[in-house]
Amino acid sequence: MRTTHQYLDKYPISRDSKKLILGTIHPHNHDSFDIPFFYGNVTSIWTLLSDAFPNDLQQPLTLEGIIKFLKKKKISVSDTIRICDRKNPTTLDKDLIPIELNKQILDDIKTSKISEILFTSGFGKNNAFRIFYVNILKQRITKDIKNNKGITLDKTFFGRPIKLTVLYSPSGSSNVPLSVSKIYLDNKDKYVKSHRPVYDFKVDYYRDKFDSKKP
Structure with a gap:
């Protein structure tokens, strides 16, 4: 199953953008997306940002x-993979077989105003941060990078200088591991009256990360 990215050329990185959301590649069945755009299949990241803003x-x-919204907040969205095959017909990064990486992204970032890249997945096989940092930038992931x-x-x-940040996943399936993480437990008291404490924490987290007033 070969997937060719549908949105990279249609929605290039804006030169005015200050923040960049960076993922891997959209699922294969893009014709069934709720919204014909990045993360348009489940829209969880857009729902979070809607609740945050x-x-x-x-x-x-x-x-x-x-x-x-993206234009107002000076945010662009892109992915690290232009073409891939899939071992299985899933949306999991581990099932991807990258064929062509989006190396154009290096020039696009250089000619923009981006000061922070926010990754939708981190250090596992074919995750967005790993592909960008290891396969495109040719750098090594250290223990400190994982910890931070x-x-x-x-x-x-x-x-x-450009800050690279791995986001806490917007998907609902991430709520259970997030509920026992140090960052959530350190802030748990703020959400004691909430009916959905982990989700509300995540909304506040995304509001902070995508605050256009921050560098």
């Missing part, structure tokens, strides 16, 4: 609304 990204979610969920690149790569 209700005045800027209103529901029901639409392609036009998402694009308007990222690193700040010095200016030798893109002419300016």
